[in-house]
Amino acid sequence: MAAADTAASAPLLVVENLRKSFGTHEVLKGVSLSVKPSQVVGLLGRSGSGKSTLLRCLNMLEVPTAGRILLEGEEIGFETVSGGRRRPLPAAQLARQRAAMSMVFQHFNLWPHRTVLGNVVEGPIQVLGMARDEAEARGLDLLERVGLRDKAGSYPIRLSGGQQQRVAIARALAMRPKIMLFDEPTSALDPELVGEVLQVMLDLAKSGTTMVVVTHEMSFARNACDEVVLLEGGDIVERGTPDFVMSRSENPRARQFFAHHRQEKTGGPA
Amino acid sequence: MNYEWDFSILLQYRGLLGSAALVTLQLVVLSVVLGIAVGLVLAPFRMAERRLLRYPATAIIEVVRSVPPLVLVVWCYYCLPILTGLALPAFWTCVFAIALYSGVFYAEIFRAGVQAVDRGLIEAGMSVGMRPATVMLRVTGPLAFLRVLPPFTSQCVMAIKNSVLGSYIAVGEILYEGQRLSIATFRPLEVLTLVAAFFVVVILPLTLTAGAIERRVFLKYFRR
Numbered sequence: 243m244a245a246a247d248t249a250a251s252a253p254l255l256v257v258e259n260l261r262k263s264f265g266t267h268e269v270l271k272g273v274s275l276s277v278k279p280s281q282v283v284g285l286l287g288r289s290g291s292g293k294s295t296l297l298r299c300l301n302m303l304e305v306p307t308a309g310r311i312l313l314e315g316e317e318i319g320f321e322t323v324s325g326g327r328r329r330p331l332p333a334a335q336l337a338r339q340r341a342a343m344s345m346v347f348q349h350f351n352l353w354p355h356r357t358v359l360g361n362v363v364e365g366p367i368q369v370l371g372m373a374r375d376e377a378e379a380r381g382l383d384l385l386e387r388v389g390l391r392d393k394a395g396s397y398p399i400r401l402s403g404g405q406q407q408r409v410a411i412a413r414a415l416a417m418r419p420k421i422m423l424f425d426e427p428t429s430a431l432d433p434e435l436v437g438e439v440l441q442v443m444l445d446l447a448k449s450g451t452t453m454v455v456v457t458h459e460m461s462f463a464r465n466a467c468d469e470v471v472l473l474e475g476g477d478i479v480e481r482g483t484p485d486f487v488m489s490r491s492e493n494p495r496a497r498q499f500f501a502h503h504r505q506e507k508t509g510g511p512a
Numbered sequence: 513m514n515y516e517w518d519f520s521i522l523l524q525y526r527g528l529l530g531s532a533a534l535v536t537l538q539l540v541v542l543s544v545v546l547g548i549a550v551g552l553v554l555a556p557f558r559m560a561e562r563r564l565l566r567y568p569a570t571a572i573i574e575v576v577r578s579v580p581p582l583v584l585v586v587w588c589y590y591c592l593p594i595l596t597g598l599a600l601p602a603f604w605t606c607v608f609a610i611a612l613y614s615g616v617f618y619a620e621i622f623r624a625g626v627q628a629v630d631r632g633l634i635e636a637g638m639s640v641g642m643r644p645a646t647v648m649l650r651v652t653g654p655l656a657f658l659r660v661l662p663p664f665t666s667q668c669v670m671a672i673k674n675s676v677l678g679s680y681i682a683v684g685e686i687l688y689e690g691q692r693l694s695i696a697t698f699r700p701l702e703v704l705t706l707v708a709a710f711f712v713v714v715i716l717p718l719t720l721t722a723g724a725i726e727r728r729v730f731l732k733y734f735r736r
Contacts, residue, residue, distance in 0.1 A: 303635055333644050341641025351636035354733045355654050365640030368650060397733055410636075417640055 254279045254452055255300070255421055260309035262295055269295045271476040272309070277421065280450040284463040284484070287473035288499070293456045296473065297425050300454065301343045302336060313342060313420065341369050344414030348426040350406040352398035352413070358385065359394040362413045370417070377416075384412040388442050404435030408442055415446075422446065424455040428462075460503050464488060472496055521699045522706055532689035533710060539607060539675040539685055540714070546611035547671055551618025558623050573616040582677050585609040589681045606678035614671040621663045625656030658729050665722040669715055686710055 257275035261268065269292045277283050285293040298304040300311055302319040311318040318339050320328045331339070344365075352361050362381040366372040372380075385391045388408035390401075398406055407427055414422055424443065428436045440462050447453060447466040457463060463470050464484045472480040472487060472495075480487050480496040488500050522529065557569035576584070588609040593599035600608070629652050637647040657664070679688035690707040694700035 301639055303638065337638070337641045337643045337646075339641075340639055343639075345635075345639035347632055347636065349632050351630070351632040353633055353636065353651060353655075355658065364650065365642070368646055369641040399733060399735065413636075413640070423639075 251278050253277060254281075254314060255454070256310075256312040257296075257300070258310045258312070260296065260299060260311065261307045262292075262299055262304060263307045269476050270299070270306070273473070273476070273478055275471065275478075277452060277454060279452055281468045282447045282451075282453045282455065282466055284467035284470040285454065285456045285473060286458075286463060286470055286487075286499070291473040292476040293473045294425055297345075297423050297454060297456050300423055301340045301345060303345070305330075313339065318343075337369070341365070341417050342420045343423055344417045344419035344421075345423040345425065346407070346410050346414050346427050348430050350398075350403070350410045350430070352406050352410055354398055356397075357394065358390065358396050358398065358401070358409050361398065361409060362416050365413065365417045381412070381416060384415050385409070387415075387445075388412045389438075402435060403431045404438045407431065407439045411439075411442055411446075421452045421454065424453065424457070426456050426458065428457070428459055460488065460500075472499060474499070515701065517702060518699065519702050521693075521697050521702055525693055525697075528689055528693065529686070529706065532684055532686045535603070535683065536675055536685040536710075537714075539603070539610075539678060539683065540672045542607045543610040543614065543675065544668055544671050546607065547614035548618055550611055550615025551622055554615060554619035555622035555626070558619055559626060569619070573619055576612055576616045577620075579613075581610065581613045581674050582680060584613050585677045586680060602678065602681045602683045606675070606681065606683050610671060610674045610677065613674065614667060617667050617670070618664070621660050621667060622656065624663075625660035626652055628659050629655045658733065661722060661726045661729065665719060665726075669719060672715055672718075673711065 253276040255275075255277040257273060260270050260273045260275075262270040271292075273292070273296055275283070275296075285296060287293045295304055299306045300318070305319065310320070316339070319331055319336055321331050321335075322328050330336075352358075353364070356364060359378060359381050362384060363372075363374070363377040366377040366380065367374060382391055382394060385394055388411055390405055390408055390412070393401060393405065393409075398409065401409065411427075427443065428439050431439065436459070440459060443453070443455070443462065444466050455462070455467070467484050469481060470484050470487045471478055474495055480491050480493045482491070487496060491497065554569050554573060557565045558573060560566045560569070579587070585606055589602060589605045592605075633651055633655065634647055637651040642650065675685060676687040678685045679691065682688060686707050690703045694703040697703070
């Protein structure tokens, strides 16, 4: 199936040999990745493996030390000028590129001084230049989609973590992004609130949204992802279908990682 | 105390006192507005990553901050014209000196506010494609301002009070005229009490309003 997909469609997002160092510490050691339209890719790995840094590099919240990121063939964050020299893009152009790759954060990051609807319409109005009426109508539809239409006028502080994260997803969707980036979207949630967020993400995945998801939720990786990528120490150690990587891979580091997670699952309180 | 209060003196000179109060209010409004403008201009430079921008702003802030405000007013009045050949009327000297003095404090307050804004909220703005100026205008600025409302109010109060420094260079504001009047009429208790009451009447509503706004903001946006 994977081979057929490759033939059918060009990749939407390509990551080429991405490196990122903080000081002398190299967090990403040359990672390559390709995401096709409507594909859901899960980035797995221990904390410190570089998976969040990789995700944050994709929309230049972290500027990579080396390597390239291409969205529909256009390089993100850099331009090549005459003589083959690369230089960072002007802020306005980088902003335009970022608008096409909305991000959902671990800590939701809703703007506390705007209502739920205000959070959702902010990007469309300020960035896309959409009229307020239209933005609000669409915003309400998106809130409906994440089950929070009745909270449109509330301020984020009045919402539970799970509700805040669903608003954050609606806010990201409002930009009509080409790709959605999720940075451990359920890691800051109380266990009983994880399900409602994962359900929304599962619906998105099924409806053909292209997604890159950093997650510790093994059930989500197995059920929603077309491909999972396991990172360790800034390198990709295994990749493939969830079933392959999580159950059938012969790679000892993959086996160890998933064995550990299965233990946690059965060992912890229900 | 056997002093016989005679407040009729105030009524008698109400024209003089009224126009002095008006001068003070003009001084206050101009120096506060200009001071905030100075702060808004200095703060971004103070936070700039480039040293070429940051160092001059830091120098201005640190130097001005170290000079007592009265010295600054007097220096601007007597020394600046000699150095620059540019002599401003006492009123405007006072406005600019107080604006500069409070401006450096506003700059530090705004900087503290901006730096206290959760990085994630700024990243959320960036990731929906906002340009840096839009992030500042829509996210960082408003949130920073809400955070620094209490020190901002205090600084406004300080700037208002500093308007009396004008009396030292003969700006006809309320303290200057009040002192002249108390000497001329031998009624310092009545006149100077009025001067003090005037400031309470000007400042108290301001701080009460700011306090109320602060509580509302806190309840609405920040408290569970």
